[in-house]
Amino acid sequence: MDFSITDEQRMLRDSIVKFAQGELNDNVIERDRDHVFSHELWRKCAQIGIQGLPVAEEYGGIGADALTCAMALEALGYGCRDGGLVFSLCAHLLACVVPMWRHGNEAQKARYLRGLCDGSLVGAHAITEPGSGSDTFAMRTRAERSGAGWRIHGTKTFISNAPVADVAIVFAVTDPAKGFHGGITAFVVDRDMPGFTRGQKMEKLGLRTSQIGELVLEDVIVPEDAVLGSVGGGAAVFSTAMDWERVLLVAAHLGTMQRLLETSVTYARTRTQFGQQIGKFQAVAHKISDMKVQLEAGRLLVYQSAWRLEHARSAALDASIAKLFVSESLVKTALDTVQLHGGYGFMVEFEVERALRDAIGATIYSGTSEMQRSIIARWLGL
Ligand SMILES: Cc1cc2nc3c(=O)[nH]c(=O)nc-3n(C[C@H](O)[C@H](O)[C@H](O)COP(=O)(O)OP(=O)(O)OC[C@H]3O[C@@H](n4cnc5c(N)ncnc54)[C@H](O)[C@@H]3O)c2cc1C
Numbered sequence: 001m002d003f004s005i006t007d008e009q010r011m012l013r014d015s016i017v018k019f020a021q022g023e024l025n026d027n028v029i030e031r032d033r034d035h036v037f038s039h040e041l042w043r044k045c046a047q048i049g050i051q052g053l054p055v056a057e058e059y060g061g062i063g064a065d066a067l068t069c070a071m072a073l074e075a076l077g078y079g080c081r082d083g084g085l086v087f088s089l090c091a092h093l094l095a096c097v098v099p100m101w102r103h104g105n106e107a108q109k110a111r112y113l114r115g116l117c118d119g120s121l122v123g124a125h126a127i128t129e130p131g132s133g134s135d136t137f138a139m140r141t142r143a144e145r146s147g148a149g150w151r152i153h154g155t156k157t158f159i160s161n162a163p164v165a166d167v168a169i170v171f172a173v174t175d176p177a178k179g180f181h182g183g184i185t186a187f188v189v190d191r192d193m194p195g196f197t198r199g200q201k202m203e204k205l206g207l208r209t210s211q212i213g214e215l216v217l218e219d220v221i222v223p224e225d226a227v228l229g230s231v232g233g234g235a236a237v238f239s240t241a242m243d244w245e246r247v248l249l250v251a252a253h254l255g256t257m258q259r260l261l262e263t264s265v266t267y268a269r270t271r272t273q274f275g276q277q278i279g280k281f282q283a284v285a286h287k288i289s290d291m292k293v294q295l296e297a298g299r300l301l302v303y304q305s306a307w308r309l310e311h312a313r314s315a316a317l318d319a320s321i322a323k324l325f326v327s328e329s330l331v332k333t334a335l336d337t338v339q340l341h342g343g344y345g346f347m348v349e350f351e352v353e354r355a356l357r358d359a360i361g362a363t364i365y366s367g368t369s370e371m372q373r374s375i376i377a378r379w380l381g382l
Contacts, residue, residue: 003303009068013075019048020079028082028209032354035208037164041085046119050076050089055101059109060117066244070251070306074299077255081351083358084209086252091160091210092116094245096123096169099186099237103229108188112167124165125241126156126215133158134371136171136238137180141217143172143187149223150174152187155199156215160365163201163211166191169241170217171234184234187226195220206357239316245366246319247305250326253362254299257330260337260355261291267341278340287336294329301325317379324372327362334359 005013023044031038045051053069055061064072073090080086097116100108100123115121132138141154152172159168167190174185189196199214229237265288268279278284305318312318334356338345345352363369 001304001307003067003300003307005071009071012064012068013071016048016050016072016075017079019044020076024080024082024085029348029351029354031082032084032208033348035203035211037088037209037211038085039164041082042088042122043119045085045089046117049117051093051097051119052113052117053093055097055113055117059101059113061101061113066248066306066309067303070248070302073248073252074255074258074302077252078258079255081259082209083256083355084207086256087207087249087358087361088122088161088210090245090249090252091125092123094248095125095160095241096167098244099125099169099228099241100188102240103186103233103237104188105225107225108228112188116167121166122161122164124159124161124168124215126159126162126168127171127238128158129155130157134368137173137184139171139173139184141170141172143174143185146221149221149226150187152189152217152220152222154217156217157199158202158212159215160210160212162213162215163198165198165215168215169228169237170215171238174231174234178232181235182232184238185231186228186234186237187222188228189217189220189222189226193220193222204361206354206360242366243309243315243319246323246372247302247309247315249366250298250323250330250362251302251306253326253330253359254295254302256355256359257291257295257298257326257333260333260352261288261295263352264288264291264337264340271342284340287340291333291336294325294333298322298326298329317376320367320372320375320379323366324369324376328369330359330362331356 049062052061053064056063077086116123129139143150143152170187170189175183195218197216199216201213268284269277271278301322305322308315308318337352338356341352344350
């Protein structure tokens with residue numbers, strides 16, 4: 001494994017940082033307060049290739065390998081202080097675009113990928129339901145054969161981008177007797193299909209510029225070519241989405257951690273109490289040292305996992321380890337950043353309370369920390 005950065009990767013990383021710092025951070029406090037998703041910023045991000053990072057150029061992407069994607073998303077997380085926007089982009093890219101690119105047939109790719117990459121479409125990935133989160137196979141959404149296609153019925157919840165989504169990958173049970181492997185199918189459902197509604201929008205603790213909500217399917221009839229992958233092959237589509245999301249979403253978190261580290265160092269060097277910089281107090285300095293250690297360790301885990309996404313038979317174990325470590329490190333880094341900013345850290349204006357609110361979801365979405373530990377334990381034969 002060679003993680004030395006090529007000139008191309010450095011140029012991509014630098015250009016994304018510059019773009020994000022210059023174009024994506026205006027009015028972020030107000031947008032967060034008002035829960036505003038910006039279609040304008042979405043389109044700007046598409047212009048520099050974020051939504052199509054790994055997708056081949058023939059479908060409108062820029063054809064970056066997974067490690068380069070990790071570096072690019074890390075740069076985005078570093079330069080963009082709008083955590084919700086970064087999260088929305090990652091949900092779209094990693095859980096909708098990537099499975100479409102990896103499992104879609106030529107007709108599906110021709111129909112959706114270009115729009116998903118060029119910023120004209122917003123994508124979502126819908127598996128969670130009111131009664132089934134970690135226990136995905138408890139899902140009640142059913143798809144039954146109907147004429148030449150399928151009839152889908154059910155409700156999905158906590159779906160990132162749902163209120164603004166144009167297309168969603170929706171998972172439904174097609175053969176209850178077969179269980180998760182063989183019994184679930186992924187469908188591509190368009191916003192305009194009769195019976196498909198974007199349901200109720202939800203308010204949340206953090207990541208407020210990313211919209212989240214329900215998707216309701218009331219006897220939605222989809223054609224046979226709405227099946228993504230194969231009938232009964234939903235688990236494979238879900239695994240692809242989770243492997244990429246667990247590795248590359250936390251790559252963006254590394255960028256946030258780097259920014260919080262730099263903010264903390266600057267504050268610890270400039271804020272004085274008891275006649276000296278607070279960074280001279282061991283209790284403060286050690287917090288910052290731990291941030292640095294977690295960032296460097298997290299980066300190695302993410303880069304290694306990203307490399308394995310394309311070079312190993314399975315990256316699932318690496319993905320769970322990286323997701324668990326970086327998400328928990330992000331929460332700790334954000335909490336420590338607030339703590340060492342004292343009262344100022346608690347104030348909206350300083351923008352570290354938002355980083356903490358944005359961080360909290362990281363140990364829940366894309367599989368909770370408890371589920372990542374269980375996956376790791378299973379790989380160890382427990
Ligand atoms: C910001 C955000 C964005 C999201 N985006 C999407 C999206 O785009 N698409 C989508 O489909 N879903 C999305 N989700 C849903 C997310 O995947 C689920 O919330 C998550 O999988 C947990 O499911 P749950 O909320 O039902 O919690 P539950 O599964 O009910 O878990 C509750 C608690 O019990 C623990 N627990 C459950 N089972 C076990 C077990 N076997 N062993 C140990 N502990 C266990 C959990 O770890 C958790 O602490 C999103 C969630 C959030 C917060």
